[in-house]
Amino acid sequence: MRRAMRPDTFLVLLALLLFASMFLSLVTGVIAVSFEDAFQAFTSTFSDNTALNHSQQQAIVVSIRLPRILLAVFVGAGMAVCGAAMQGLFKNGLADPALIGVSGGASLGASVAILLSSTILASSSFSNGIFENALSQFDEAHYILAHKYLVSSMAFLGGLGATAMVYRLGASSSGMSVATMLLAGIAITALAGAFSNLCTYLADDIALRRMSIWRMGSMSSADWPDLMVAGSFIGFVLVVMPRFGRVLNALLLGESEARHLGFNVSAVKWQLIALTALAMGAAVSSAGVIGFVGLVVPHIVRMIIGPDHRYLIPGSMLLGATLLVLADLGARTFLAPEELPVGIITAIIGAPFFITLLLKQRRLLNI
Amino acid sequence: MxxxxxxxxxxxxxxxxxxxxxxxxxxxxxxxxxxxxxxxxxxxxxxxxxxxxxxxxxxxxxxxxxxxxxxxxxxxxIAVLPQQSQLNFPFSVYEVVALGRYPHNTGKIKDDEVVAAVLSAVGGLHLQDRLYTSLSGGEQQRIHLARVLAQVWLPSPQGSRYxxxxxxxxxxxxxxxxxxxxxxxxxxxxxxxxxxxxxxxxxxxxxxxxxxxxxxxxxxxxxxxSQVLSVENIQSVYGVNVEIIPHPSQSRFLIISE
Missing domain, CATH: 3.40.50.300 (P-loop containing nucleotide triphosphate hydrolases)
Structure with a gap:
């Protein structure tokens, strides 16, 4: 077999790589953290020793970098594994998890939320006139939190809603047609895009900037509550998805062939769509639109260990997590102390890679 | 049955x-x-x-x-060989044939035996380590036949195989x-x-x-x-005139179109 590596060796290697990149990301940044500090921060957090002797470095590690890194792990792993699942379901290595409309719907949800919250703030400051100083600070903090959760929950609902519409359009009495769904996904994404643009058009300057930054994707606002919510949704998908390895392999033969091999194909199809919507919705709502991870990562893994989903799924999770941790590290160090949206970095790396894939595929197909 | x-x-x-x-x-x-x-x-x-x-x-x-x-x-x-396959992912030939063992839980050792047996039955044992996508159309069809055979190669406790x-x-x-x-x-x-x-x-x-x-x-x-493939039946169904002659050396017949 002319494959670059045995699957199990590759998975072990990827796991080591993920831990190394997480550690690197933990100790790198505007404020340098020594290995001992990082280690101490861990031991004191997990041994529940009073938080009294937390140094500033340890605080940075525990309350800022760690949740951010873990969020990158979940988001990266979730997007990549959804990419692998969708490429298998659509029998097309160039399929993207956004095809089912989830990212477009989430963007629309987020745009509406940003527009709403800026309108509400504007009207409330008009009606109340001048805040008292202390009260205004208190409200400011609350407002920021409320705004954040409004945006992420609207994005989540938008993503699920759009996918439900796409699914509804693709499903008929004779079952779900993958081809129709693909077209429905494009249509719903376009529609959601149009309404997002409408929000952009109606937005004031501050809301406008928030919307465009949100659409570029970032994990800079990650905190523990974010991580808990996104992590539990995405974590569930990460745990369940490996069970679909065999049926995804069979689906590459075709839907009837998979049925002849004893799989309940129609159930599997909606389960995969639902899981993808759940993980992508959670990922996009907590980190914005981060492109190319779901598209490119399964490809890289497939090139190295082949298309067997029993290895492709865990491999995509590990590599997706690693790449997003590193991309996020880049996002916060390249222009430090300024932050780049991480979506810009994944697109700058991912798009050229995607183009080379296209060229390679074109050569293979002799088009 | x-x-x-x-x-x-x-x-x-x-x-x-x-x-x-x-x-x-x-x-x-x-x-x-x-x-x-x-x-x-x-x-x-x-x-x-x-x-x-x-x-x-x-x-x-x-x-x-x-x-x-x-x-x-x-x-x-029951195993089904389709007319055409949509498979276009770079599985190895071995992996494609092993897909036929998915309905059974016989373990890797038994499955490997079956895969080797069916591959040699379709004359494809030498292709085992090739990538499926690099095969010719005819070779791919034989590999799918091997996959389908692997599915029903061993007797099933469920009943007769088809x-x-x-x-x-x-x-x-x-x-x-x-x-x-x-x-x-x-x-x-x-x-x-x-x-x-x-x-x-x-x-x-x-x-x-x-x-x-x-x-x-x-x-x-x-x-x-010999009953079904008569000159009259073929003429009425296909609209083609044929002659049916005995095989020169075997005890069967040949259909020749005019």
């Missing part, structure tokens, strides 16, 4: 694809379905493979309707056409029921135990090859 269609009809929209077709196919026999394009051969095979349900009538497996059987257990004894083949010889050269059909006969000798759609009437005459001649969704004739 049979697998049969009891006066099944199939309507797709306005079109009547099959009208009250009955066909019983039994373990140990090679049953071949022939007929012109659009006669409903593949649709009949789809009914037997459970891809679609008949509009009326019933497909019965062991006296019970096929839809009432559990999909995962029927997969242990092999459904949709034009298995379409992409193959002369030698492999005969190799594959001899293999179908061998499988039937081991007690499998084989149902195959074929276009080549001479191949059908040579390898079939029972032939069903379909035309416009109806059964025109059914029985042993």
């Amino acid at each position: 049979t697998f049969s269609a009891d006066s099944v009809s199939l309507e797709l929209g306005e079109n009547t694809v099959l009208s009250s077709v009955s066909l019983k196919f039994s373990p140990g026999l090679v049953h071949v379905v022939v007929g012109p394009n659009g006669a409903g051969k593949s649709s009949l095979l789809k009914l037997f493979s459970g891809d679609c349900a008949p509009s009326s009538g019933n497909i019965k497996l062991d006296l019970q309707s096929l839809c009432d059987h559990d999909q995962s257990t029927t997969a242990q004894r 092999l459904l083949l949709d034009e298995p010889t379409a992409a193959l050269d002369l030698a492999h056409q005969h190799l594959i059909l001899k293999l179908a006969v061998d499988m039937a000798k081991q007690g499998l029921g084989v149902l195959s759609v074929l276009h080549d009437l001479n191949l059908a005459a040579q390898y079939a135990d029972v032939i069903t001649l379909l035309s416009e969704g109806r059964v025109v004739a059914q029985g042993v090859p």
Whole structure:
């Protein structure tokens, strides 16, 4: 077999790589953290020793970098594994998890939320006139939190809603047609895009900037509550998805062939769509639109260990997590102390890679 | 212990694809379905493979309707070779054939034995480590046959095994056409029921135990090859004048078009 590596060796290697990149990301940044500090921060957090002797470095590690890194792990792993699942379901290595409309719907949800919250703030400051100083600070903090959760929950609902519409359009009495769904996904994404643009058009300057930054994707606002919510949704998908390895392999033969091999194909199809919507919705709502991870990562893994989903799924999770941790590290160090949206970095790396894939595929197909 | 269609009809929209077709196919026999394009051969095979349900009538497996059987257990004894495969991912040949073992939980050692056995049966053992996507069309078709054989290679506790083949010889050269059909006969000798759609009437005459001649969704004739493939039947169904002559050295006949 002319494959670059045995699957199990590759998975072990990827796991080591993920831990190394997480550690690197933990100790790198505007404020340098020594290995001992990082280690101490861990031991004191997990041994529940009073938080009294937390140094500033340890605080940075525990309350800022760690949740951010873990969020990158979940988001990266979730997007990549959804990419692998969708490429298998659509029998097309160039399929993207956004095809089912989830990212477009989430963007629309987020745009509406940003527009709403800026309108509400504007009207409330008009009606109340001048805040008292202390009260205004208190409200400011609350407002920021409320705004954040409004945006992420609207994005989540938008993503699920759009996918439900796409699914509804693709499903008929004779079952779900993958081809129709693909077209429905494009249509719903376009529609959601149009309404997002409408929000952009109606937005004031501050809301406008928030919307465009949100659409570029970032994990800079990650905190523990974010991580808990996104992590539990995405974590569930990460745990369940490996069970679909065999049926995804069979689906590459075709839907009837998979049925002849004893799989309940129609159930599997909606389960995969639902899981993808759940993980992508959670990922996009907590980190914005981060492109190319779901598209490119399964490809890289497939090139190295082949298309067997029993290895492709865990491999995509590990590599997706690693790449997003590193991309996020880049996002916060390249222009430090300024932050780049991480979506810009994944697109700058991912798009050229995607183009080379296209060229390679074109050569293979002799088009 | 049979697998049969009891006066099944199939309507797709306005079109009547099959009208009250009955066909019983039994373990140990090679049953071949022939007929012109659009006669409903593949649709009949789809009914037997459970891809679609008949509009009326019933497909019965062991006296019970096929839809009432559990999909995962029927997969242990019914294997279907499609006309064409959509597979375009770079699996190795070994991996493709091993997909045929998915319905069984026999473990990797047993599965590897079966994969090796079926690959040598289709003359593809030397291809084992090649990438499926690098094979020629005919080689790919043989690999899929091997995959399908792997699915029903070993006796099943669920009952008799059945092999459904949709034009298995379409992409193959002369030698492999005969190799594959001899293999179908061998499988039937081991007690499998084989149902195959074929276009080549001479191949059908040579390898079939029972032939069903379909035309416009109806059964025109059914029985042993010499009865079904008569000059009159072929003329009326295909609109082609043929002569039927005895084989120069074997005890069978040849169909020659004029």
